Amino acid sequence: MNVEEMSLSALRRITHATDVHSRALLREYQLTGPQVSILKEVARQGEAPIGALAKASYLGAPTVTGIVDRLERQELVSRIRTDVDRRQVRIALTAAGKRLLARDPSPLHAGFREQLLKLPKTEQRHICDALDRVATMMEFAASEAQQSSTPRT
Amino acid sequence: MNVEEMSLSALRRITHATDVHSRALLREYQLTGPQVSILKEVARQGEAPIGALAKASYLGAPTVTGIVDRLERQELVSRIRTDVDRRQVRIALTAAGKRLLARDPSPLHAGFREQLLKLPKTEQRHICDALDRVATMMEFAASEAQQSSTPRT
DNA sequence: CACACATATTTCGTGTTGAAAATATTCGCA
């Protein structure tokens, strides 16, 4: 199997494992992986607008809108409209949201985290480097493709 | 940012780039990334049942059923029921499917592929190793979680 | 043979995802 096929296969395995974990989270916390990610991002940023959450999570605004809808339905966050800019919606954690985060759910398997941290520091760095390089190469490829369809300004 | 957060962030960036590319494919070939993957898998295996395609692609059978539905709608594959086992459905490439594959669509960005292949062989190996290790660690973590919820037989 | 069990696929329900379009609001400029 060549490099391309191996990478593709590994990426599919990663996606699959992530998805399976997301459904396990749903059973345990009534919350999926992306919902946990956004909830944590809200906690990190504090009263953040949708757009900021989307950017920080590498998701589109419509996606985050849907996730926030479901978090709001469970009253883990609330939408706040301020008078400074009435287009913006700020997402705030509720008390229930804080309680849930205190249970420390993670979008990644606890077992994965353990194994990763058990590796020597150099190994950990190698892995992070590799993931980062793959991400960067893909993003660069995407931006090039974008430009080639709009050759001149 | 710690190792965990960096990995998570890189994985989300990879997922996002992959998804964006899938939509670009749709414009160019009227086919998404997963559809291309399955079409290629059909070409590789030749008259494969749904289950075999699902396993090879790390997808669930219901997911592949949907993808095959859409490929069939475009007449790129056809479902064949044999008399040996009438539960099974074998998926076969049509002439149109072969023609489309001849245009060499890829579920990964062409630009990404180029960059990957331009790297020194050792770098390529590092990246494949890292991706494979992440996948393996996640799958192992998932299988452990599975077992802990069914402690005894 | 009949009935329980196993296997292959599909259907259904819910959640995730992004592009395009719709909506609401703000900003810049004449």
Added chain:
DNA sequence: TGCGAATATTTTCAACACGAAATATGTGTG
């Protein structure tokens, strides 16, 4: 002031993904 451009969010739409349940078929045992 007024009006067009820019910005923030939501809606709509199609695809993807999985688990559970439904359906159809095959297998094995009494």
